[in-house]
Amino acid sequence: MMRNIAIALAGLAFASPALAATPCGDLKSLKLPNTTITMAETVAAGAFVPPGRAGGPPPAAAPAAAPAGRAGGAPAAPPLMLPAHCRVAATLAPSSDSDIKMEVWLPAEGWNGKYQAVGNGGWAGIISYPAMAAALREGYATSSTDTGHVGGTSAPLIGHPEKVIDYSHRAVHEMAVTSKKIIDAFYDQDLRLSYWNGCSTGGRQGLMSAQRFPDDFDAIVAGAPANYHSHLHSNDLVNAVPALTTPGGLLPQAKLTMLNQAVLNACDARDGVKDGLLNNPNACKFDAATLACKGEDTSSCLTPAQLDSVKRMYAPSKFGDGKVIFPGKTIGSEASWTAIVDTSTQPIFVALGSFQLAYQDPNWDWKKFDIDRDVKFVDEKTAFINAVDPDLSKFKARGGKILMYHGWNDVAISPQNSIDYYQSVLAKMGGNQSDFIRLFMAPGMGHCQGGPGPDQVNYMAALERWREAGETPATLTATRTAGNRVDMTRPLCPHPQIATYKGSGSTNDASSFVCK
Ligand SMILES: [Ca+2]
Numbered sequence: 001m002m003r004n005i006a007i008a009l010a011g012l013a014f015a016s017p018a019l020a021a022t023p024c025g026d027l028k029s030l031k032l033p034n035t036t037i038t039m040a041e042t043v044a045a046g047a048f049v050p051p052g053r054a055g056g057p058p059p060a061a062a063p064a065a066a067p068a069g070r071a072g073g074a075p076a077a078p079p080l081m082l083p084a085h086c087r088v089a090a091t092l093a094p095s096s097d098s099d100i101k102m103e104v105w106l107p108a109e110g111w112n113g114k115y116q117a118v119g120n121g122g123w124a125g126i127i128s129y130p131a132m133a134a135a136l137r138e139g140y141a142t143s144s145t146d147t148g149h150v151g152g153t154s155a156p157l158i159g160h161p162e163k164v165i166d167y168s169h170r171a172v173h174e175m176a177v178t179s180k181k182i183i184d185a186f187y188d189q190d191l192r193l194s195y196w197n198g199c200s201t202g203g204r205q206g207l208m209s210a211q212r213f214p215d216d217f218d219a220i221v222a223g224a225p226a227n228y229h230s231h232l233h234s235n236d237l238v239n240a241v242p243a244l245t246t247p248g249g250l251l252p253q254a255k256l257t258m259l260n261q262a263v264l265n266a267c268d269a270r271d272g273v274k275d276g277l278l279n280n281p282n283a284c285k286f287d288a289a290t291l292a293c294k295g296e297d298t299s300s301c302l303t304p305a306q307l308d309s310v311k312r313m314y315a316p317s318k319f320g321d322g323k324v325i326f327p328g329k330t331i332g333s334e335a336s337w338t339a340i341v342d343t344s345t346q347p348i349f350v351a352l353g354s355f356q357l358a359y360q361d362p363n364w365d366w367k368k369f370d371i372d373r374d375v376k377f378v379d380e381k382t383a384f385i386n387a388v389d390p391d392l393s394k395f396k397a398r399g400g401k402i403l404m405y406h407g408w409n410d411v412a413i414s415p416q417n418s419i420d421y422y423q424s425v426l427a428k429m430g431g432n433q434s435d436f437i438r439l440f441m442a443p444g445m446g447h448c449q450g451g452p453g454p455d456q457v458n459y460m461a462a463l464e465r466w467r468e469a470g471e472t473p474a475t476l477t478a479t480r481t482a483g484n485r486v487d488m489t490r491p492l493c494p495h496p497q498i499a500t501y502k503g504s505g506s507t508n509d510a511s512s513f514v515c516k
Contacts, residue, residue: 024086112139119202154353199223208387214395235326236351238317327416390428407445454478
């Protein structure tokens with residue numbers, strides 16, 4: 001009602017349909033449930049320097065023993081160039097222990113009528129300003145949340161069960177509801193569509209929305225989802241703890257590179273193109289035991305302890321009764337196996353976070369990790385954070401689309417986990433459901449991006465054509481750049497199709513490949 005009056009007044013005074021229904025600064029007095037709007041100000045086009053991260057995760061190269069993070073935060077982030085917008089910040093408190101920070105950025109002109117919410121990484125704890133900047137530049141109203149705590153570890157969640165719920169799913173839901181109300185108040189145009197765009201934790205958040213809150217988003221990009229949260233983190237410990245606690249269980253980086261080269265020698269050309277990429281890694285049968293040292297340890301062989309660590313990385317992790325916990329790493333990804341490299345001193349902090357949270361102990365002793373006892377316990381305490389429900393019928397019924405992607409060389413989250421979830425959805429919902437959910441595997445791509453394969457893809461554009469024009473994505477084009485020049489393009493194919501070389505044309509050109 002207030003909005004309609006505001007529109008009417010604006011129309012009378014200026015007869016301009018582009019005029020905001022509520023001036024930016026006035027959004028500060030907007031009354032919304034469980035919401036305190038702490039900032040609403042017009043920002044001119046220019047550079048925005050994101051606030052430093054307080055208590056962020058330790059740098060990957062130097063895992064810190066203390067999960068509380070570093071005092072003083074991360075180094076200053078590079079400035080982001082932003083178009084003119086209305087910047088709104090709010091604190092949400094859906095529970096008495098909630099302290100969810102969020103921001104909404106609203107284009108001052110050229111709004112495309114759409115909302116793009118962007119996701120987090122790891123244990124979240126920071127607003128994703130760079131992803132918001134990218135969405136704003138494309139004309140979206142955009143928002144992001146820290147999910148209710150500060151700093152990229154689970155430490156602030158220990159002793160705060162309501163904050164764990166916020167991290168799990170409540171913060172993103174509340175953010176979506178609140179953002180839509182702010183968008184609605186600011187513009188005199190109706191919001192047309194709401195999108196989710198996230199990778200890793202952001203992928204988990206996207207799938208969680210489709211499962212728990214099917215009305216929040218009309219279409220979702222879910223990259224490399226950390227959706228099997230408790231088992232993903234368990235898998236990290238299953239791989240890392242024996243390698244770290246067995247004398248000689250770790251490998252020098254040179255041996256991981258040697259192992260990767262042996263894999264490529266065996267399988268690279270089998271997809272028709274010798275390019276350092278395996279288009280279909282699961283078709284590569286490579287037995288690391290062929291590299292076992294025959295006599296003394298040399299740089300080109302694996303000792304028994306090293307071979308054990310390598311085999312564990314490839315294998316799915318299992319409970320004592322043989323039930324699979326989480327799939328193994330992909331053949332071809334060996335060069336990035338930081339979990340078993342000899343500079344590693346502890347399991348990755350993101351994974352430790354689940355156990356520290358379950359046991360309510362930031363000093364939980366990972367050296368005593370016991371698969372059956374501890375994985376069952378972490379499930380008992382934190383499995384509600386998982387987003388593995390294959391029933392997406394409500395989301396599908398309202399026309400929802402999900403575009404999943406995963407890099408085959410991802411060592412942070414085993415790519416097979418995305419295939420497993422995708423297949424579980426098809427199995428649950430029956431028939432060929434790829435008219436609403438599609439998974440694109442990216443050869444040689446790392447976690448969300450990076451790696452030797454082409455990794456730059458406009459997922460959102462493909463999703464929008466799908467949702468808005470009914471154009472089901474048959475292929476995506478991935479681009480690789482070297483020295484600021486595109487040196488390779490490749491199609492990404494909807495799983496289980498594989499990019500297949502036609503036999504002629506440049507192998508660096510996507511048009512020389514077909515999906516089949
Ligand atoms: Ca190849």
